[in-house]
Amino acid sequence: MKAIQLLEAGAxxxxxxxxxxxxxxxxxxxxxxxxxxxxxxxxxxxDGVPTKKGLPLTLGHEVxxxxxxxxxxxxxxxxxxxxxxxxxxxxxxxxxKGGRGNICRSQxxxxxxxxxxxxxxxxxxxxxxxxxxxxxxxxxxxxxxxADAVTTPYQAIVxxxxxxxxxxxxxxxxxxxxxxxxxxxAFGAHVVAIDIDDRKLAAVADHGAGLTVNSAAADFKALKKxxxxxxxxxxxxxxxxxxxxxSGQPGGQDTAFGLLTYASTLMVVGFxxxxxxxxxxxxxxxxATVQGTWxxxxxxxxxxxxxVTDGKITLKPFIQTFPMSEGPNVMQRVADHEIDKRAxxxxxxx
Ligand SMILES: [Zn+2]
Ligand SMILES: [Zn+2]
Numbered sequence: 001m002k003a004i005q006l007l008e009a010g011a012x013x014x015x016x017x018x019x020x021x022x023x024x025x026x027x028x029x030x031x032x033x034x035x036x037x038x039x040x041x042x043x044x045x046x047d048g049v050p051t052k053k054g055l056p057l058t059l060g061h062e063v064x065x066x067x068x069x070x071x072x073x074x075x076x077x078x079x080x081x082x083x084x085x086x087x088x089x090x091x092x093x094x095x096x097k098g099g100r101g102n103i104c105r106s107q108x109x110x111x112x113x114x115x116x117x118x119x120x121x122x123x124x125x126x127x128x129x130x131x132x133x134x135x136x137x138x139x140x141x142x143x144x145x146x147a148d149a150v151t152t153p154y155q156a157i158v159x160x161x162x163x164x165x166x167x168x169x170x171x172x173x174x175x176x177x178x179x180x181x182x183x184x185x186a187f188g189a190h191v192v193a194i195d196i197d198d199r200k201l202a203a204v205a206d207h208g209a210g211l212t213v214n215s216a217a218a219d220f221k222a223l224k225k226x227x228x229x230x231x232x233x234x235x236x237x238x239x240x241x242x243x244x245x246x247s248g249q250p251g252g253q254d255t256a257f258g259l260l261t262y263a264s265t266l267m268v269v270g271f272x273x274x275x276x277x278x279x280x281x282x283x284x285x286x287x288a289t290v291q292g293t294w295x296x297x298x299x300x301x302x303x304x305x306x307x308v309t310d311g312k313i314t315l316k317p318f319i320q321t322f323p324m325s326e327g328p329n330v331m332q333r334v335a336d337h338e339i340d341k342r343a344x345x346x347x348x349x350x
Contacts, residue, residue: 001017001018001019001020001119001120001121001349002015002016002017002018002119002120002324002325002347002349003015003016003018003058003115003118003119003120004058004059004060004118004119004324004327004328004331004345005018005055005056005057005058005059006044006045006051006055006056006057006058006059007055007056008055009044009045009046009048009055010045010046010048012328013045013059013327013328013331014056014328015325015327015328016056018058018115018119020120020121020123021123022069023069023070023071023074023123023126024071025071025072025073026071026073026074026125026126026127027070027071027074027123027124027125027126028067028069028070028071028074028077028082028123028124028125028126028129029067029068029069029070029121029122029123030063030065030066030067030068030082030084030121030122030123030124031065031066031067031068031120031121032063032064032065032117032119032120032121032122032347033064033065033066033081033139033140033141033144033346034063034064034065034140034141034142034143034144034321034344034345034346035060035061035062035063035116035117035118035144035324035344035345036060036062036144036145036147036148036149036175036319036342036343036344036345037060037062037327037330037331037334037342037343037344037345038061038062038148038149038175039174039175039248039334040061040112040271041059041060041061041111041331042331042334042335043271044057044059044111044112045059045331045335046335047273049273051111051112052109052112052113053112053113053114053115057111057112057115057116058111058115058116058117058118058119059111059116059118060110060111060116060117060118060119060122060345061086061109061110061111061112061116061117061147061148062086062117062144062145062147062148062149062344063083063084063110063116063117063122063124063144063147064081064082064083064084064132064140064141064142064143064144064146064147065081065082065084065117065122065140066079066080066081066082066140067079067080067082067129068121070126071126073126074126074129077126077129077131080131080132081131081132081135081140082129082130082131082132083129083130083132083143083144083146083147083301083305084110084117084122084124084129084130084147085128085129085130085147085151085295085296085298085301086109086110086147086148086151086152086295086296087102087104087107087108087109087294087295087296087297088107088108088109088110088124088125088127088128088298089101089102089104089106089107089127089128089297089298090104090106090107090127091104091127091128092106093105093106099297100297101128101297101298101299102155102293102294102295102296102297103294103295108124108125109295110122110124117144118324118327118345119347120347120349127298128298128299128301129298130146130298130301130302130305132305133309134309135309136308136309136310136311138308138309138315138316141321141344141346142315142316142319142321142344143305143308143315144344145175145179145315145318145319145342145344146301146304146305146308146315148176148295148296149175149176149179149342150179150183150304150307150308150313150315151295151296151300151301151304152176152269152293152295152296153176153177153179153180153183153244153246153269154179154183154296154300154303154304154307155293155295155296155297155300156180156244156267156269156293157180157183157184157187157244157267158300159267159291159293160242160244160265160267160291162184162187162189162242163187163188163189164187164188164189165188165189165190165235165236166187166188166189166190166236166240166241166242167189167190167192167227167231167234167236167237167240167241167242168180168181168184168187168189168190168191168192168241168242168243168244169191169192169194169227169241169242169243169244169256169259170184170191170192170193170194170209170244170246171194171195171215171243171244171245171246171247171252171255171256171259172194172195172245172246172247172248172249172252172270173193173194173195173200173201173203173204173209173246174195174200174246174247175318175342176246176269176270177193177195177200177204177244177246177247178200178203178204178207178318179313179318180244180246180269181193181204181207181208181209182204182207182208182312182313182314183304183307183313184208184242184244185207185208185209186208186307186312186313189242190210190231190234190236191208191209191210191211192209192210192211192212192213192227192230193205193209193211193212193213194212194213194214194215194223194252194255195212195214195215195247196214196215196216196251197214198214199340200340201213201214203317203318203340207313207314207317208313210230210234211226211227211230213226213227215251215255220255220258223255224258224259227259238261238262239261239262239263239264240262240263240264240265241259241260241261241264241265242264242265242267243256243259243260243264243265243266243267244256244267244269245266245267245268245269245270246269246270247270248269248270248271248272249270249272249274250272250274250276252270253268253270253272253276254276256268257276257278257282257290260282260283260286260288260290261286261288262286262287262288263286263287263288264286264288264289265288265289265290265291266288266289266290266291267291267292267293268290268291268292268293269293317341318341318342319341319342319343319344320339320341320342320343320344321343321344321345321346322343322344322345322346323345323346323348324345324346324347324348324349325348325349326345327345330343330345331343
């Protein structure tokens with residue numbers, strides 16, 4: 001089968017012929033329908049973020065597909081349409097048993113710990129697969145983005161205990177942030193979206209964001225004042241804001257930290273290698289919380305999928321499918337920020 005492989009960090013991606021393996025007792029073989037391109041893939045490729053498995057490695061961790069073969073334990077899944085969690089926990093360790101399976105140290109992340117989904121088939125652990133009951137007008141490849149772009153902010157929102165009437169501020173409305181906005185609105189929160197790209201802000205204005213602010217255009221004090229004024233108009237408290245940093249950019253982190261106020265919660269969803277300087281004592285003074293959140297535990301996937309199939313959030317305006325044979329070129333365009341929507345690669349090799 002063909003697969004898009006990283007041979008050496010920074011080197012051009014290659015489409016290689018690789019052998020498709022037989023699943024072991026605890027594994028499944030998934031015929032990939034679609035695999036979304038995430039900035040984490042670009043990080044492994046271009047930014048020197050190390051992969052757990054050595055190179056060459058097939059990238060891609062945002063997979064939907066059909067189980068075509070399975071080991072003895074998961075035979076009942078053969079023929080089923082599934083979403084493969086981006087992070088697959090072991091289910092046995094103390095972290096898993098303590099409800100923190102998303103950071104299980106024995107976790108398997110396709111396209112990082114094991115070969116990933118930019119291929120015709122993905123061999124993965126059968127544990128935690130999210131079975132798709134009804135697609136509600138979606139094509140199977142389109143649902144791939146639930147594996148990461150939807151579930152990652154979903155877990156962040158659940159962890160932040162976001163509730164109806166809360167003020168949610170989403171910093172960075174790219175691949176992940178657009179869904180963070182929609183999910184927060186689906187939870188009944190009033191949502192402010194902040195970005196430096198007017199086109200991205202326009203896209204979420206119709207999908208959950210009650211206020212959009214371009215932080216590149218605004219002076220920070222004015223920005224905070226504008227949000228405070230809008231919060232008041234909505235009847236939200238001037239404290240207890242829930243802030244979601246989804247940009248993974250140093251500037252976005254500055255904005256998110258700067259918006260902390262009394263009893264606020266800042267969820268760090270985006271990733272950057274860059275270091276910033278923050279006055280940590282603001283947390284003490286504001287009695288505020290900063291919390292990181294990594295991926296999403298598989299137990300939450302069915303709820304996130306249901307938000308999509310119930311029509312509470314929409315994927316269609318934020319995704320674009322491409323033939324996987326054009327994958328290296330598409331990934332270059334994603335790296336160059338030439339594709340606004342989440343790119344999904346669909347295997348097109350006969
Ligand atoms: Zn990702
Ligand atoms: Zn575990």
